[in-house]
Amino acid sequence: MKQFVFFAFLVFLCHSVLAEEGNMEIKQMGNPNSERSKAPYPQSPVIESLDWAPDSTIIRRAKGKGRDGSDNWPLTWADDGHLYTAYGDGYGFEPKVPEKLGLGFARIIGGPTDFAAENIRSDAENKGSGRSGKKGSGILMVDSVLYVWLFHADDKGGQCQLAWSDDYAKTWTFCDWKFQEFGLCTFINYGKNYGGARDNYVYTVTHDGPMADGPADRMILMRVPKDKIKYRDQYEFLKALDGDGLPVWSSDIQDRGAVFTHKDSCLRSGISYSAPLKRYLWWQHIPNEPGHKDRGDTRFTGGFGIYDAPEPWGPWTTVYFTEQWDVGPGERAELPTKWMSDDGKTLYLVFSGNDNFSVRKATLHLNQTVE
Numbered sequence: 001m002k003q004f005v006f007f008a009f010l011v012f013l014c015h016s017v018l019a020e021e022g023n024m025e026i027k028q029m030g031n032p033n034s035e036r037s038k039a040p041y042p043q044s045p046v047i048e049s050l051d052w053a054p055d056s057t058i059i060r061r062a063k064g065k066g067r068d069g070s071d072n073w074p075l076t077w078a079d080d081g082h083l084y085t086a087y088g089d090g091y092g093f094e095p096k097v098p099e100k101l102g103l104g105f106a107r108i109i110g111g112p113t114d115f116a117a118e119n120i121r122s123d124a125e126n127k128g129s130g131r132s133g134k135k136g137s138g139i140l141m142v143d144s145v146l147y148v149w150l151f152h153a154d155d156k157g158g159q160c161q162l163a164w165s166d167d168y169a170k171t172w173t174f175c176d177w178k179f180q181e182f183g184l185c186t187f188i189n190y191g192k193n194y195g196g197a198r199d200n201y202v203y204t205v206t207h208d209g210p211m212a213d214g215p216a217d218r219m220i221l222m223r224v225p226k227d228k229i230k231y232r233d234q235y236e237f238l239k240a241l242d243g244d245g246l247p248v249w250s251s252d253i254q255d256r257g258a259v260f261t262h263k264d265s266c267l268r269s270g271i272s273y274s275a276p277l278k279r280y281l282w283w284q285h286i287p288n289e290p291g292h293k294d295r296g297d298t299r300f301t302g303g304f305g306i307y308d309a310p311e312p313w314g315p316w317t318t319v320y321f322t323e324q325w326d327v328g329p330g331e332r333a334e335l336p337t338k339w340m341s342d343d344g345k346t347l348y349l350v351f352s353g354n355d356n357f358s359v360r361k362a363t364l365h366l367n368q369t370v371e
Contacts, residue, residue: 038321038323039305039318039321040261040262040263040265040305040318041307041316041317041318042317042318043317043318044279044308044317044318044319044367045317045367046277046279046308046366046367047277047279047308047319047364047365047366047367048365048366048367049320049364049365050306050319050320050362050363050364050365051362051363051365052326052360052361052362053360053361053362053363055326055327055360057360057361058327058353058358058359058360059112059113059358059359059360060353060354060356060357060358060359061093061094061117061356061357062087062090062091062092062093062094062106062117062356062357063354063355063356064090064091064096064355064356068089068090068091068100068355069090069091069354069355069356070087070088070089070090070091070092070104070352070355070356070357071087071088071089071090071299071330071331071332071352071355072086072087072088072135072136072137072331072332072352073085073086073087073330073332073333073350073351073352073357074086074136074137074138074139074148074149074186074187074270074332074334075108075139075189075270075334075336075350076139076140076141076146076187076189077141077189077191077192077193077336077337077338078141078144078146078168078192078193079141079144079192079193080168081192082107082108082109083107083108083109083336083338084105084106084107084108084120084139084141084146084168084169085105085106085107085108085136085139085357086103086104086105086106086135086136086139086148087101087103087104087105087106087136087357088101088102088103088104088133088135088136089101089102089129089130089135089355090104090355092104092106092119093106093117093118093119093357095119096119097119097121099127100127100129101125101126101127102125102126102127102128102129102130102132102133102134102135103124103125103126103128103133103134103135103136103150104119104120104122104125105119105120105122105124105125105136105169106118106119106120107120107168107169111339112339112348112359112361113359115359117357120168120169120170121170122165122169122170122171122172123170123171123172124163124165124169124171124172124174128152128155130157131152131155131156131157131212132152132155132156133152133155134150134151134152134153134155134161135150135151135152136148136149136150136151137149137150137151137160137184137185137186137212137268137332138185138186138187138204138270139187140187140189140194140202141193141194142193142194142202142226142229143193143194143226143227144166144193145164145165145166146164146165146166146168146169147162147163147164147187147202147229148162148163148164148165148172149161149162149185149186149187149204150162150163151183151184151185151212152212153178153179154178154180157183157211157212157213158180158183158210158211158212159178159179159180159182159183159210160178160179160182160183160184160185160206161174161175161177161178161179162174162175162229162230163175164229164230175230175232177232179206180210181208181210181253182206182207182208182209182210182220183206183207183209183210183211183212183213183214184206184207184212184267184268184269185204185205185206186204186205186206186269186270186271187202187203187204187271188202188203188204188205188271188272188273188280188312189271189272189273189334189336189337190272190273190275190337191273191275191337192337192338194226196273196275197226197273198273198311198312200225200226200227201223201224201225201226202223202224202225202226202229203221203222203223203312204221204222204223204224205219205220205221205222205259205260205269205271205282205312206219206220206222207219207220207266207267207268207269208220208256208258208266212268212296213267213294213295213296213297214267214295215264215265215266215267215287215295216264216266216267217258217261217262217263217264217265217266218258218259218260218261218262218266219258219259219260219261219266219269219284220237220238220256220257220258220259221237221238221259221312221313222235222236222237222238222256223235223236223238223249224236233251235251235253236249236250236251237249237250237251237252237253237255237256237257238256238257238259238313239255239256239257240257241313241314245315247311247313259312259313259314260282260284260307260314260316262284262305264287264290265284265286265287266284267284267285267287267295267296268284268285268296268331268332269282269283269284269285269332270282270283270332270333270334270335271283271334272334272335272336272337273337274335274337274340274344274347275337275340275344276340276341276342276343276344277308277344277364277366278310279308279309279310279344280308280309280310280311280312281306281307281308281319281335281347282306282307282308282309282316283304283305283306283333283334283335283349284304284305284306284307285298285302285303285304285329285330285331285332285333286298286302286303286304286305286323288302296331297331298328298329298330298331299328299330299331299352299353299354299355300328300353300354301324301328302324302325302328302329303321303322303323303324303325303329304321304322304325304329304333305318305319305320305321305322306318306319306320306321306335307319319364327353327354328353328354329351329353330351330352330353330354330355330358331352332351332352333349333350333351333352334349334350335347335348335349335350335362336348336350344364345363345364345365345366346361346362346363346364347361347362347363347364348360348361348362349362
């Protein structure tokens with residue numbers, strides 16, 4: 001009997017120690033402001049660190065019905081002062097649309113903590129769930145015209161297609177061409193109505209692969225004159241950087257080179273330009289491990305990196321990196337330029353965590369030599 005009691009005590013003691021160690025590990029993994037671990041690029045020379053507001057402060061809208069909320073949420077700052085967005089596989093904002101949409105559009109009015117949102121009924125809506133319907137991966141307003149990149153353009157989980165609207169997302173015209181090579185195109189966003197852009201080009205990034213849920217080893221960069229966005233033959237692709245670090249462009253898609261590399265980890269992303277900091281901020285999620293049934297599904301758990309650079313072609317460095325955020329990061333996120341503070345130190349991440357329109361405040365701490 002004594003031996004049994006002693007054995008039980010040892011089991012209890014070991015269990016307690018392991019549980020305590022497990023709790024410590026969970027706390028470390030759940031700390032959104034923890035140190036970088038396996039980031040693909042060195043620390044930013046401009047941004048020393050990023051702190052997230054407590055998870056209790058996250059604003060969540062468009063919650064849907066159970067796990068059937070809306071996702072994606074690319075954003076652009078339009079000429080009327082509002083943000084425009086596209087959502088997928090959900091019912092949009094309150095009051096919800098009566099049927100679940102594969103693709104829908106909405107308008108966000110106001111600031112990051114007090115915004116109102118309204119659904120925009122559109123002729124581009126579809127009811128295709130998952131791979132069976134086009135969805136928005138990037139949206140941009142240029143000279144009062146909205147453009148949207150649509151993924152799942154082949155209705156089978158692959159390819160990208162462009163569409164545009166001159167009536168604030170109510171009606172859309174679809175280009176008669178597609179990028180068969182790319183599965184998730186997204187625009188680089190600047191200021192209101194494309195104000196403050198670096199030049200007269202529109203820039204797009206994508207992972208170098210045809211499927212929306214198939215990670216690649218690299219990201220690529222393309223550009224097109226802002227008055228020729230609709231025309232496939234006007235697109236140029238970053239080939240390489242020359243000896244002076246300047247971009248070399250090619251109109252031949254086969255010449256495309258890498259703008260960013262991260263082995264088997266390049267997939268969904270959102271990118272915007274911080275004018276106060278003169279830095280591009282690129283959010284990229286970390287795909288699920290090989291063998292997962294959907295490597296792109298990080299709605300409820302997962303990690304991401306935020307990278308910065310002085311130009312769209314780099315050189316890229318790391319602002320923040322975590323393999324396991326304290327909440328689900330969603331499948332896509334970005335930092336809208338409208339919601340950046342005048343000094344660039346306060347930002348708001350819009351992410352699709354929990355299949356919601358989720359907003360979380362971030363505070364940047366700059367390198368003192370930069371300030």
